[in-house]
Amino acid sequence: xxxAFLFIGLPYIALIVAVIGCVRRARLSKFSMSARSSQFLEDxxxxxxxxxxxxxxxxxxxxxxxxxxxPNIWSSVLTVPVAMFCIETLGIAxxxxxxxxxxxxxxxxxxxxxxxxxxxxxxxxxxxxxxxxVLLGLLSAIxxxxxxxxxxxxxxxxxxxxxxxxxxxxxxxxxxxxFKLHLIGAWLFILLLPFTRLMHILAVPFTYLxxxxxxxxxxxxxxxxxxxxxxxxxxxxxxxxxGAAGVTGATGLLALGVSSKAVNFFKGASHDPEAExxxxxxxxxxxxxxxxxRGYELERQRNSMILVSPYAELDPLKGKYFIDxxxxxGLAFKxxxxxxxxxxAKCTHLGCTVSSMVDDNGRVLCPCHISYFDILTGxxxxxxxxxxxxxxxxxxxxxxxxxVVASRAPGQPVTGTLTxxxxxxxxxxxxxxGKASA
Amino acid sequence: xxxxxxxxxxxxxxxxxxxxTCSVACKNVWTDRPGAEYxxxxxxxxKPGTGYPTRWENQKKFNGGWKWDGSDKIEMRCxxxxxxxxxxxxxxxxxxxxxxxxxxTYKYDDLFTAKLGDDQPTAIPISLITGEPIEIKSGPNxxxxxxxxxxxxxxxxxxxxxTEEERNQLFEVERLTMFYLPRICNHCANPTCVAGCPxxxxxxxxxxxxxxxxxxxxxxxxxxxxxxxYKKIYYNWKTGKSEKCVLCFPRLxxxxxPACFHSCVGRIRYMGVMLYDADRVPDAMxxxxxxxxESQRMAFLDPNDPEVIAAARANGxxxxxxxxxxxxxxxxxxxxxxxxxxxxxxxxxxxxxxYVPPLLxxxxxxxxxxxxxxxxxxxxxxxxxxxxxxxxxxxxxxGNEQIVEAVMRKLMxxxxxxxxxxxxxxxxxxxxxxxxxxxxxxxxxxxxxxxxAIPTHFQRFVLPPLQREEAIESTCSPEACKGCTGxxxxxxxxxxx
Numbered sequence: 014x015x016x017a018f019l020f021i022g023l024p025y026i027a028l029i030v031a032v033i034g035c036v037r038r039a040r041l042s043k044f045s046m047s048a049r050s051s052q053f054l055e056d057x058x059x060x061x062x063x064x065x066x067x068x069x070x071x072x073x074x075x076x077x078x079x080x081x082x083x084p085n086i087w088s089s090v091l092t093v094p095v096a097m098f099c100i101e102t103l104g105i106a107x108x109x110x111x112x113x114x115x116x117x118x119x120x121x122x123x124x125x126x127x128x129x130x131x132x133x134x135x136x137x138x139x140x141x142x143x144x145x146x147v148l149l150g151l152l153s154a155i156x157x158x159x160x161x162x163x164x165x166x167x168x169x170x171x172x173x174x175x176x177x178x179x180x181x182x183x184x185x186x187x188x189x190x191x192f193k194l195h196l197i198g199a200w201l202f203i204l205l206l207p208f209t210r211l212m213h214i215l216a217v218p219f220t221y222l223x224x225x226x227x228x229x230x231x232x233x234x235x236x237x238x239x240x241x242x243x244x245x246x247x248x249x250x251x252x253x254x255x256g257a258a259g260v261t262g263a264t265g266l267l268a269l270g271v272s273s274k275a276v277n278f279f280k281g282a283s284h285d286p287e288a289e290x291x292x293x294x295x296x297x298x299x300x301x302x303x304x305x306x307r308g309y310e311l312e313r314q315r316n317s318m319i320l321v322s323p324y325a326e327l328d329p330l331k332g333k334y335f336i337d338x339x340x341x342x343g344l345a346f347k348x349x350x351x352x353x354x355x356x357x358a359k360c361t362h363l364g365c366t367v368s369s370m371v372d373d374n375g376r377v378l379c380p381c382h383i384s385y386f387d388i389l390t391g392x393x394x395x396x397x398x399x400x401x402x403x404x405x406x407x408x409x410x411x412x413x414x415x416x417v418v419a420s421r422a423p424g425q426p427v428t429g430t431l432t433x434x435x436x437x438x439x440x441x442x443x444x445x446x447g448k449a450s451a
Numbered sequence: 452x453x454x455x456x457x458x459x460x461x462x463x464x465x466x467x468x469x470x471x472t473c474s475v476a477c478k479n480v481w482t483d484r485p486g487a488e489y490x491x492x493x494x495x496x497x498k499p500g501t502g503y504p505t506r507w508e509n510q511k512k513f514n515g516g517w518k519w520d521g522s523d524k525i526e527m528r529c530x531x532x533x534x535x536x537x538x539x540x541x542x543x544x545x546x547x548x549x550x551x552x553x554x555x556t557y558k559y560d561d562l563f564t565a566k567l568g569d570d571q572p573t574a575i576p577i578s579l580i581t582g583e584p585i586e587i588k589s590g591p592n593x594x595x596x597x598x599x600x601x602x603x604x605x606x607x608x609x610x611x612x613x614t615e616e617e618r619n620q621l622f623e624v625e626r627l628t629m630f631y632l633p634r635i636c637n638h639c640a641n642p643t644c645v646a647g648c649p650x651x652x653x654x655x656x657x658x659x660x661x662x663x664x665x666x667x668x669x670x671x672x673x674x675x676x677x678x679x680x681y682k683k684i685y686y687n688w689k690t691g692k693s694e695k696c697v698l699c700f701p702r703l704x705x706x707x708x709p710a711c712f713h714s715c716v717g718r719i720r721y722m723g724v725m726l727y728d729a730d731r732v733p734d735a736m737x738x739x740x741x742x743x744x745e746s747q748r749m750a751f752l753d754p755n756d757p758e759v760i761a762a763a764r765a766n767g768x769x770x771x772x773x774x775x776x777x778x779x780x781x782x783x784x785x786x787x788x789x790x791x792x793x794x795x796x797x798x799x800x801x802x803x804x805x806y807v808p809p810l811l812x813x814x815x816x817x818x819x820x821x822x823x824x825x826x827x828x829x830x831x832x833x834x835x836x837x838x839x840x841x842x843x844x845x846x847x848x849x850g851n852e853q854i855v856e857a858v859m860r861k862l863m864x865x866x867x868x869x870x871x872x873x874x875x876x877x878x879x880x881x882x883x884x885x886x887x888x889x890x891x892x893x894x895x896x897x898x899x900x901x902x903x904a905i906p907t908h909f910q911r912f913v914l915p916p917l918q919r920e921e922a923i924e925s926t927c928s929p930e931a932c933k934g935c936t937g938x939x940x941x942x943x944x945x946x947x948x
Contacts, residue, residue, distance in 0.1 A: 047671035047691035048539070054580070054688055056547045067540040126581040127548070131688060216670045217539075218649035222532055226646035231657035231767075 019197055020171070021180040027204035034207025035215060048213040054127040062121055066114025070147070072107040076100070080161065081169055088165040100161050101154070108151045115144050135209045142201065149195040156191065168196070314338065318409060318442035321345045325437055327353055332369035332377065332388075334358060337443060342366045343406055344377070345441060346388055352419075352427055353441050355408040356391050360384060362399035407446060410439040420444065453729040454752060454763040456772045457640065457660035457803050458703065458914075459781040460712075461721035461791050462633055463903060464809040465862070469631035471495050471592065473711035473720075477635075480699070480710045486689025488554035488579045491591045492696040493711040495633045499607040499621070499842070500594040502632075504550040507682040508608045508795065514544040515680030516643055516798030519737055525799060527643055529677045535649055544677035548688070552589040554579035580688070598629030609845040617839045628837045630809040632846075633719070635711060636683040636696035637794065637802030638662050640732050640750070644695075647678030658772075659724075660803060661698045669693055680798035708912040718906070723779030723913045724772055725803070726752040726763060736799035740849040743796040750801070751786055754779065775915040780902060781805070788899055790858050792847035808843050808855060810862045833859055857890070861899070864889035868896045 039046065052059050080087045091097045119140050122128050154160050167184040174181035185196065206212055313319055313336075321335040322345060332344035342358040344367070358367050365381035372378070376385040376394065384397035391402035409420035410429070418439050419429030477493040496502045510516060514528040529544045538544075557574035565572030578585045594603035599622050610618060620626060638655075642662055645653045652668035653675055655661070664675070664684075671691040675684045684695045699709030707713065712720040731750040738746045752759040754776035763773055776782065784791035784807060791805035833840065833856060840852050840859065848854040867885045871877040886892060891899075902910065 043667035044690075044692075047669070049691035050671050050673055050686070051688070052542060052545055052547065052673065053686045054548055056541075056545070060541050060543075063540045064537075126583060130580050130582075213670065216650070217536075218651070218670065218672065220651060221535060221649040224651055227641070228645055228651060228654040229657045230654045 016182065016186050019193075019200075020182045020185050021175070023197065023200045023204075024175050024180075027200045031203045031206045035212065038207050038212060039215075046212060046216055047210075048216070049131070049210050051128055051131055054131065055121060055125045058117055058121040058125075062114050062117035064114070065110045066118060069107040069109075069111030069114060073104060073111060073147075073150070076104055076161070080164055081172055084165040084169045088162065091162045091165075097159060097162060101159060104161065105151065105154055108147060108154065112144070112147050112151065115140065115147065119144065139205065139209050139211060142198065142205075146195065146198040146202065149191060149198060153189075153192045153195050157189065310340065317445050318411070321355065321408070321441045321443055324353070324410060324439045324441050327441065330371045332358075332371065334366075334369060335443070337406055338445060343443070344369055344388075345408075346371065348389075351431070351433065351436065352421070353408055353410070354388055355406045355441070355443060356388070357404040357406060359403075360386075360399055361393070361401040361403060362397075367403070407444045409442045409444050410436065411442055412439050452752075452759075452762045454726055454759060454766045454768060455660065455729045456658065456763070456768050456776065456915075457725045457727055458638075458698065459660075459723060459725040459779070459785070460635075460638075460804045461723075461781050461784045461807065462804065463719045463721070463807040464630055464632065465807065466717040466719040466903075467495070467631040467633060467809075468717045469495055469497065469596070470716050472714050472716050473633055474591070476710040476714035477696075481697070482694075484689075486687040487685070487694060489548065489551050489591075490685040490687075490694065492683070492685075492694075493633065493635045494591055495595075495631050496592070497595050497598060497604075497629050498632045498846070499598055499604040499610060499629065501603050501606050502634075503552075503591050503593075504546050504682050505589070506606060506608060507546075510680055510798070512544075513546060513677065513680070513682065515678055515682065516800055517641070517736065519799060523737070525733075525737055527647055527678060528680075529643070529647060530674060535647070535674060538674065538677075539649070539672050542673055542677050545673050545686075546676070546682060548580075549589075552591060552593065553585060553587075555585060555587055558584075596629065599624065599627040604629075609842055612841055612845050612850065613839055617841070621838070621842075626837055630838075632794075632806075633711075634681065634683070634794070635804065636662065636698070637681060637800065637804040638696075638698060639800035639802050640727060640729075641736055641799065641801040643678040643680065643798075643800055644675035644684050647674040648672075649674055656700075659700075659703070661700055661703075662695070663697060663700070664693055664695055666692055666694075680795065680800060681802075703914060704916075706914055706916055708914065712912065718911065721780040721784065721902075721906075721911045723781035724754075724776040724915060725779060725781050725785070726754050726759060726768075726776050728752055732801060736801060740797050741851040743799070743849045744792060744851065744854050747793060747796060747801055748786060748789075751782075753786075754782060769915070771915040775913045778913045780906070780911060780913060783898070783902060788861065788895065790861060790899070792854065792858065794846060795849070796847075797849035806847060807862075808847050808858055810859060810866075833863075860889040861891050864891050865896050865899050865903070868893070869900055 052063075091100065122132055122136070122140065157163075167188075171182060171185045185193070188196070202211065206214070319335070319338070321343075322333045324347075327333060327345060327347035329347045329349065332346050335343050335345060337343045337357065344356055344358040346354040348354045358369075359365075360367050360379040360381065362379065362382055362384055365379050367377045367379040367384075367386060370377065371388060372385075374385070374387075375389065376387050378385055379399065382398040384399035385394040386392065386399070386403050387394075391405060393399040393402065405423035407420070407422045410418045412418050412435060417429065418435055419427055419431055421427045422444075473493045474491055474495055478491065481492055482488070482490040491503065494503050502508065507513065510528060516528055517525045518528045519525045530538055555576045556579055558577050559574045562572050562574050575584050576587050577583060594600060597603045601622075605622070610621070613621070621628070638660055639662070640660065642653075642655065645655060645662065648664075648669075649672045650668050650670045652665045652670070654663060654665065656663060669692045671686070671693070673686055673693065675693050676682070676686050678684075684693050686693050699707075699711075702709055702713075708720075708722055712722060727750045735746045735750045736743065752763075754760070754773065760773060781791070785805055790807050792808060793802045793805055796802065840855050841850075844850050844852040844855045864885050867877065868882055871879065871882040886896065
């Protein structure tokens with residue numbers, strides 16, 4: 014339980030506090046960010062304290078960082094015994110250097126009266142903890158030999174598991190106490206970072222390497238002029254970039270299409286047998302359907318008569334649609350005299366199909382451009398877009414036995430017997446044009 | 452041509468009486484704070500003397516300023532870009548507290564709270580750093596008036612060039628001489644402190660050239676303290692930040708001269724605008740020592756030249772600045788009369804503070820206890836001067852004696868001319884000869900006299916309004932802006948908390 018807190022809870026608390034704290038301090042309390050050098054008050058002992066301490070600890074920390082960031086490369090380098098020996102020696106030497114420097118710094122802090130004036134409790138806490146931490150690290154390195162090698166398989170996976178939010182302390186829980194303390198110390202330092210002078214680590218002025226030697230800051234007119242000019246430049250640049258991006262995008266898409274076509278053209282069709290067979294099959298289906306339809310059509314054309322509807326289903330007010338020999342729509346009504354009225358439903362204006370509903374004036378409407386056609390004569394109304402009448406279609410009434418009871422060719426009177434009983438049994442057919450009814 | 456305006460300063464050393472009123476005015480306004488007690492942004496030194504901090508001119512020890520080896524490059528003496536990082540841990544060039552002095556006060560409380568006894572209670576000195584009783588060993592003007600002292604004056608580095616004879620003569624009791632050298636930040640045109648700051652916290656204001664430290668960006672690496680050859684940047688041991696003279700920019704912006712200028716009893720200080728060509732600055736300091744003064748003058752631009760005015764307007768310099776530049780006492784002293792010279796130009800920072808060298812100690816060399824006014828050769832006293840011209844040249848012209856001599860001749864000509872005018876014991880022809888020899892005219896001499904002896908406040912300080920309303924954006928509180936303009940004490944910051 015306590016292990017879980019120290020090796021999972023504490024690291025996360027420390028990291029979160031450090032990140033938030035450092036950002037807060039860097040934003041809100043910039044003035045407090047300083048290395049707070051004491052060289053001005055005491056510089057003789059400082060030389061022998063600060064320089065070895067910083068150089069030593071930077072080398073050691075870089076070693077820690079490398080092992081953490083590049084464990085594979087690090088451990089493969091360490092398989093060479095000479096390399097491992099060198100690294101271990103360098104590490105321990107630098108740790109000793111740092112420890113000696115830190116010792117001098119602590120001694121100096123405690124003995125110089127001038128330094129007492131600028132020493133805070135947090136400074137003392139930090140140096141004491143640092144001394145402990147370096148000592149623990151050094152002892153771990155000496156007692157548990159070749160930490161540079163074994164850490165890559167134990168501590169590094171633990172650290173990475175923390176970083177990847179899948180904390181795994183399997184290795185760490187079994188560590189010797191010495192090493193556990195060193196690890197806890199590390200998390201404590203991260204926790205303390207934003208609250209102590211340790212934060213100067215984050216202020217290393219790398220930008221100095223490439224900045225111009227002189228700095229000029231304009232506060233008034235010229236700054237404004239420059240700001241305006243810069244804005245204008247940025248704006249026009251932005252507009253240009255926008256336009257250029259649009260043109261480039263369009264050109265790109267165009268080029269993509271053209272090039273894919275061109276490539277296909279020169280390469281020929283792709284040879285994907287499955288896709289090809291699927292396509293062929295579809296083609297075949299379509300052809301079969303077309304053939305079937307054409308078959309039906311031909312059959313219709315071959316018949317001398319085509320059934321429109323049984324006579325009983327005819328209605329005086331609602332026409333019945335059918336398809337005539339010319340594959341055009343037709344309409345059939347029951348006339349007032351009981352005789353069928355059969356005519357083309359294709360408007361003579363632009364060929365729309367006229368409505369089947371008969372209005373109060375005995376007319377049907379072509380909805381496309383409002384032409385009313387009289388169903389008796391087929392004539393359009395006055396002023397309608399259509400000028401010609403709807404064509405009459407020859408028809409025949411055939412009884413159940415197949416005998417033509419009555420028929421009518423366009424413009425001719427009705428021929429045949431017309432008893433209502435007989436009519437009721439009949440079916441209405443249209444007859445092939447140009448063929449006299451039998 | 453990149454025309455820039457610079458608020459430039461003239462100190463007329465003949466008029467300085469060494470009263471330290473300027474230093475006290477500055478101390479009261481700016482450095483009366485914990486951590487800043489030892490700082491004297493304005494200090495007055497006695498020359499010959501060791502100065503403050505002690506022997507600050509010793510660049511072999513402090514390595515301030517630029518060095519030039521005749522090549523295209525000019526480099527900082529104190530650090531290269533790379534080794535600046537090593538010097539973060541320990542800077543071998545940084546002066547420590549003992550190079551200045553340990554600030555002190557007296558335990559005045561003891562005078563009231565001492566127990567009844569046989570002896571008078573005393574107020575013993577205590578350190579302002581530790582609070583412990585100390586023995587005062589030095590102060591900011593510890594060698595004040597101690598010319599001829601073997602402990603102080605003899606250690607003046609500018610005496611190194613003198614011959615043994617000249618030195619001996621200078622330290623004869625009857626012939627001792629001295630003058631005062633008030634020093635503030637030079638607000639250099641080519642500052643090493645700006646170039647040396649690792650954090651990039653120090654900057655030069657574009658409008659008036661004032662060099663300021665952004666206290667919020669300063670991280671206390673102290674490179675500037677080492678880089679400044681004049682040691683005019685101070686490390687505040689309490690806040691861990693560096694501080695320097697801000698040329699009282701809040702006063703300047705409201706049209707008042709800085710506190711040290713305003714309070715000057717001798718009225719030695721002049722302030723005016725100089726126009727200079729920033730394009731010429733990088734190369735101006737790449738010339739041999741003897742040519743440095745002239746090279747710096749070449750960088751200045753004539754404020755009456757229409758071409759310069761047009762370029763200045765194009766560069767955003769306001770009409771007020773251009774008007775001030777035309778009436779600038781600095782332009783008259785530096786360029787028209789060529790009387791004012793920079794201090795230690797061989798540090799190659801192009802200081803923008805100029806000194807009119809003192810005449811009195813030069814003329815004061817006398818035979819038989821009387822001043823020598825020989826009619827035949829009026830300038831012999833220059834060669835036999837009590838304070839060798841060589842010494843002044845080492846201070847004001849990087850060793851070029853002709854420049855200092857020309858200044859001296861002109862200053863003497865003004866006196867002879869005015870003597871002839873007011874006392875009337877000289878021949879007019881002799882006076883004209885003196886004027887000719889000094890390469891001056893009656894008109895110029897009258898002008899120099901008027902500007903030196905009887906100038907009004909507004910002739911001495913020709914200050915352009917600095918458009919304070921534009922200097923800080925209206926949405927930004929001036930209080931909150933203090934930190935980025937050179938001086939602040941964050942009220943919430945308490946290093947002991």
